[in-house]
Amino acid sequence: MPKDKFFKVIENKVHPNEKLVSTHCSYCGMQCGMNLRVDTTTNKIIGVEPRYDFPVNLGKMCPKGVTAYQQVNHPDRIQRPLIRTDASLKGTAEGFREASWEEALDLIVSKFKELQHNYGKDTLSVYSGVSMTNEKCYLTGKFARVALQTRYIDYNGRFCMSSAAAGLNRSLGIDRGSTIPWTDIHQTDCLFLAGSNAAECHPTSMFRIWEVQNRGGYLIVADPRETPLARRADIHLDLRPGTDLALANGIVHLLIKNGHIDEDFIRNHTNGFEETKEVVATFTPEYVSEITGVSVEKIVRAADIFGRAPDAIVMFCRGVEQQSKGTDNVSAYTNMSLVTGKIGRPKSGVATLTGQGNGQGGREHGQKADQLPGYRKLDNPEHVREIACAWGIPVEEMPQKGVSAYEMFQLMKDKTIRSLYLLCSNPVVSAPNLNHVRESLKSLDFMVCCDFYLSESAEYADVVLPVTTWAEDDGTTTNLEGRIIRHRQAQEWFAESKPDWWIQIEIANRMGRGQFFTHLKSPQDIFNEIRQVSKGGIADYYGVTYEKIDQNNGVFWPCREEGDEGQPHLFLDKKFYHPDGKAKICALPYRPPAEEPDEEYPLRLTTGRVVFHYLSGNQTRRIPFLKDMYPDPLLEVHPKTATRYGIEHDELVTLKTRRGEAQYRVKVIEAIREDTVFVPYHWGKEQSINLLTNPALDPYSKMPEFKACAAKIIKHKHGGVRHG
């Protein structure tokens, strides 16, 4: 690819007695390039240096990235396997003793076998995450289905990316989060960002986003809060949480009405336009304004700018997706690109900003309840046959489709599931309706947790296995562009920790299923199996090799042959991935959030992130710099709302919904709607906002409605303002 406008040749600073290991950040989907500083005498990671040559971030890093290396040799690392000695202390950090790997693995396997003997294969479950490498994601799916032979596997991507996946699949026939490389963003003429606080969640996108305006392009932001991104937008569509579908339909209505549509493109490359035209006909600016609370003038102006823009990119993120109609929201915003034909060419397209590090790759390799590697589906007999054949198991041994992440907790409660193998996730903080989740975990007969810190979820486990961090192992991830990149091992495995893939192969052996796993002796072996198994699937990695990734600074999938360079831009041939090659413009009637404010709960609660923390905060809350910058969650309230409740800045109040309550200090700020309050979700225990959130699920993606529910503030009798 040609050099970027921002690219500069800069030599790296190398300190004496040190080497630099070029790798990528462990956190969000940007997967920024960085160099880890390794002391060559101790072989320990001691710092970070920018990596100026990686085209996505060109050396830039957010505060999480700068300090990410500090988690590797952190004093909180678990050094040896832990076995619970006192079941009555479940849910606390107490009641564990250290054990050898032999003892821990023996205990796990004997419990698994005993439970399966008594209650059937499906009594076990696996719950994983997508902040791990493609190799681990793939192996986890195979581990559940081949080693444990259970149908119950799902992952925390249900809370993160599944609505984007479902919406993009429905509209475009393929779920690659971005149809363009990130290096296109600053070159477009109009950037429409919906439900994305990119400044705090994907900060290293910002130099490109600001450049759109620096060039005279437009920035349109749809968000209930005046985020650092919305602050500088040309138009800030300050909608009520949970009303995106009406806004998107309203803009499509205006694009059609104003003649800003590409009739040739619609005729030749899409289906569904007429039905959609009919549905959006009622979404006049006045009607949309009534639902969303955004002024008519702003809606009209946004549609006009988007319609007139020679090139435009629509981007969306969790604000849009974490709703009980998240899938519809994604398709509705994608409609904007499809009716105007602004997709399938450079500088125009759609993109979702991936939250988790490998949110993209993690949903391609078969760790979803309904999915097999290469985006194959479990309800497609041909797909099942292909993968069973690749794995060397009889077709009838392939477990059936399971249930989604949140639904698994219900099955634990009713004892359908009696054991959980948890890795790379902290659902006790990140799932909705936490009181229910905590009870579910307590009701398990046996729980294993793999983590490198004793997370809030690990505190519910019977066995905790210490695993390596991202900087102690090789592997690949697929970033938010669809670019497959290399993570490199920078130091040896910490203390007695082991990589997840090593543990899973060891358990498979002991379960008597070793023959399907023992040929996998390194991450590269696993990657080569991904290549073979994904061949012919939609997410085809066959042509990607470690060497090619190194040569090209990453390879975009699909990459079908060894000579194939990969596809930074999708649909350049205007062929979409539905069988007829056409995209689908979706007719989507509006429905309100699952829970609307009423007299008892008059406010709308929405949740999100702050720039200093990542997901459940298990990692970032332990990094001194990040902790100091944002130590506790704050409840953002508009000054007029604060006056109405008689509460002051910094006052401790109780926030309550139908599912739970928690106490927060108030942050009074005008940059939020009067009818909405906001709390970030990175904290555990009694500070978890997910004690309050609504588990209403999207019917297609099974993603919960984190972004909108009814809430009320309860003022404490004695105020509680902190002075001095």
Add this chain to the structure above:
Amino acid sequence: MGKQVLYIEMDNCIGCRSCLAACTQCGGHDNRNRNYVLDVDPFISRQTIPLMCFHCVNPACARSCPAQAIQIADNGAVLSALVEKCIGCQNCTIACPYGIPKFDEEQNLMYKCDLCYDRTKEGIPPMCASVCPTNTLQWIEEAELEEKRAQIPLANGKWTASHDPDVLEGETNVKISLPGILQGKQKLF
């Protein structure tokens, strides 16, 4: 390569404090940041601005130092106090109009931004500008600075940045573009 300068576009700042985190990673900074970020009006908006040492051409900190412990490097960087000379009087912390020099009680020593002199002398950008994800902090050549100056002029022919200000400390080696750089920006369509 021509002379390079630190250039700040205040309006771009999102308050992420990457510059602070990165500052702690520079050699000799002892894990302490020497730059700061301010919330402009925290009850109203999320507007933040970085506060960096401006590396004044005629710096008050150095002028006020009775021990001549504050040296000015060849690239204009105003360095931290020299260990062997600093007498811990804290004149510099009082003299600086921007509140940049800080005092380390344990070491009885002033410390401040040194423009990552160990990097900038080798043509490597300072850590803060390297990592700044928003291009608020940029390490650019003087020719680029001239281009920016031409792009965003005020009606009086001057620009929205700190050009030869007569106030405070006069000419600085770090250049600033104040909020409002997009005012009057010609739109593409």
